[in-house]
Amino acid sequence: MKPSDRPTAEGILFTDQYQLTMAQLYFRTGLHERPAQFDHFFRSYPDYGLHQAGFCVNAGLEWLLDWMQEAHFREEDIAFLRGQTGATGERLFGDDFLQWLRTSGDFRAITMRAVPEGRVVHPNVPLTVVRGPLALAQILETPLLNHLNYQTLIATKAARIRESGQGQLLMEFGLRRAQGKGANAGARAALIGGADFSSNAGISHVLGYPPKGTHAHSMIQAFMVLGEGELGAFRAYADVYPDDCLLLVDTIDTLQSGVPNAITVFEELRRKGHKPVGIRLDSGDLAYLGIQAARMLNQAGFSDTRIVLSNQLDELVIWQIITQIQEEAPRYGIDADHLIGRLVYGVGTRLITSEGHSALDGVYKLVAVQDQGEWVPAFKVSEARSKVPNPADKGVWRLYDRRDKAVADLLSLADEDPREMDRVVLHHPTEHTKYQTLKREEISEIEPLLVDVLSEGRVLYDAPSIHKMRQRREADLERLYPGVRRIMNPHIYHVSLTERLWNLKEELIHTAREGRLS
């Protein structure tokens, strides 16, 4: 894309055309500035095929807010809309509507509450609650979902990979396999969700993390062409980076050539008083090669060097590698825990694309419209009961049991505060007969999840640092039961409705079925 086209492609027109045609319709019918509320939530956890998520990690909010601060209808955008024609060749958008966009077409009138980034979140729970003029809240739908769906998807995948890697150092390597510039959003989300570092230099700089990486096969090849071979390449690398020497050992043959050459160079470094960092394995049976490489490194007295693994890793592959090391290492006289403790994972494609489930199904649904000063719940029936959104303005609460573990997220009507209830009834969101009553003394804490983020365009969200978001994630994960955290067939966390919200929903379904609203 030409640089001059960026403001058009990434500004307020970074939305679906139908948001604009609907906005004009609201304008024509006098509804464009009618206060309306939309809830953003996702419907189901990522299901990667062989394995499924039992939680997600919320991400993307700060960048959405940054985008909203900037986005507005510039003259060029207006000119584009003015040039659009319909089937008969007549203009699609009228001058009066365009004039309104020119003066009011931005997000200064939007008020927003949201779950902060880094928090563990669950399906059907409003993560972002948008209130504002109907036409503008409508235009916001697509960019909001674009920003939040993807980052939450990747933060979730990163958290899973971190879990399966038992907290070992995790690097995000996906820039070359991402969707264009989306790579930057993905790297940020990976850092929030569980990656320690990214190889992506630019975004690491922006976020204040040192980017990580050493060298590729091509460096070895170049030295081979010039007759200096792998050993020459390793020596050159050690010369330039004597205290940051991490060598990729699989260009020729990992155990016959790469590891022995690395050890030669490490010994030279040691003699000069430097401490080599380690090796990287990027092909073959990583568990087996890891064990053999560890054996050779240990024998040479380099038992504290790192062994970085890369090549199509994800949470299942890492789990398999660890399991295989646990079984196989002792046979070669290697302490499995020690080896596992020196591993570092470099994860590219399968993290940045959330392999197996490449899009979160986040949606943005109208839940209330103001009419004569009153908020009226909006509603949508659907063939699938599970797709009927929860109507009205709501409270969102997390309940912890006496062991301080999260047991349910509870959606209430806005004027309900479960902290003031003696007993809390948790209704299953769709099944009438399923509910559970918790006495107040069974609950150690009831925590409201939404915080104020925007008040009529003014940012109230004190965006936490990536470091704080990670702490938030760790703390939330600590408070989940292990069954919910496990990477295959997790226990399904409860998301429930209060009795009054359940009743309102039932009533609206009933009314809709009776056709009184249609």
Next chain:
Amino acid sequence: MKPSDRPTAEGILFTDQYQLTMAQLYFRTGLHERPAQFDHFFRSYPDYGLHQAGFCVNAGLEWLLDWMQEAHFREEDIAFLRGQTGATGERLFGDDFLQWLRTSGDFRAITMRAVPEGRVVHPNVPLTVVRGPLALAQILETPLLNHLNYQTLIATKAARIRESGQGQLLMEFGLRRAQGKGANAGARAALIGGADFSSNAGISHVLGYPPKGTHAHSMIQAFMVLGEGELGAFRAYADVYPDDCLLLVDTIDTLQSGVPNAITVFEELRRKGHKPVGIRLDSGDLAYLGIQAARMLNQAGFSDTRIVLSNQLDELVIWQIITQIQEEAPRYGIDADHLIGRLVYGVGTRLITSEGHSALDGVYKLVAVQDQGEWVPAFKVSEARSKVPNPADKGVWRLYDRRDKAVADLLSLADEDPREMDRVVLHHPTEHTKYQTLKREEISEIEPLLVDVLSEGRVLYDAPSIHKMRQRREADLERLYPGVRRIMNPHIYHVSLTERLWNLKEELIHTAREGRLS
């Protein structure tokens, strides 16, 4: 991201850290300006699990070139590198290297040949051939792959969806489910590969295509809240867009409410002299509902209105819908072909993410380095024979048989021209015993695939319009055998080596195995 951070995150630092550490190593060893050649190619067609691609559609080049024209090391980028430290706290990058980046750190010295966008392409065929100073060609690796991998992936998916939709109108709807700003690259690639239009307003504007879209469920809901119901919403829409009236009919109940209300409004439009466009179905059994909706529309005299289908479509779902319509429509007195001919497909998530195979495995391999004025082939052995790249500078040719169908892509040494050969020997790239000899008279055309794109930074590529790329794609698809085009278990297209290239590769493998290069 703050707007002020964009030049850092999306400029020349939009690369992997190891490219920068390697670049400094080349600088230190005096190799940084050594002419080198890298080939970009992908290794295998996307495999979506239940179905597989038999061809890809090349895309992304123009945007890569746009990026390269702009990218250079700004003072801010240099400052960032200057601030990076290694394990001991010492600076990672030296001032002399940074000074070189300041004066030479851009792509003005790069020469490039490439396969034009829109062309049908196959694995292991060099699609982009980069020559230039080793350090800069190295830094280019990651952004080149980022730009080309994703767009080729999506152009390919779009071409498949278009094939399965039998050429009916196809809309790209994926903005909300893409990887952040990657959505724009995805929409562009979809337009090249097979989509007629996109819902993404901004990028459509940039590319000169009208964005498409009408309204969402939320518009109906808003009218329902205000007591005007679905019919009121439809009437309002028809009022504002009388000649572009396409109504979403599944908010309440498709056949009981949506279609009857749409027909009422269409009749009102007809009386006023307008021609309604059609309806959109977004849930349920789309084949069944399509048939029933067609029946109702036909009975009301609207047999030429469009029926837009959306909701988790991809090439298999569309194939299934068409098959079901062919079987089921006659039972309801509906002409299946007529119905299929009025369908329009709106494809979101599964197109923009290439569901089932979310990253193309494109790579960028060093194939030659200049030494004392001579180009020396670079090489990399690998455990998997299929992963051994084809060395040296090469010619890339497409052979057509007497029926004017493409039968093979042929890689030759740079000084070979198969057009001058009496007989062409096609060697299987990895299996010694597999080869085939074509006599010149069996070949109707031998076409060179690479064109000059950049000459020492100067753009030679006359970037074709999207329209031209589509024509190019159509023409290439026409010249494929149907077995290669089919969406499941396609026939595998031949990618072959000339005898001389095969021999060179064998020789290099042998030499490497002998350890003479290591």
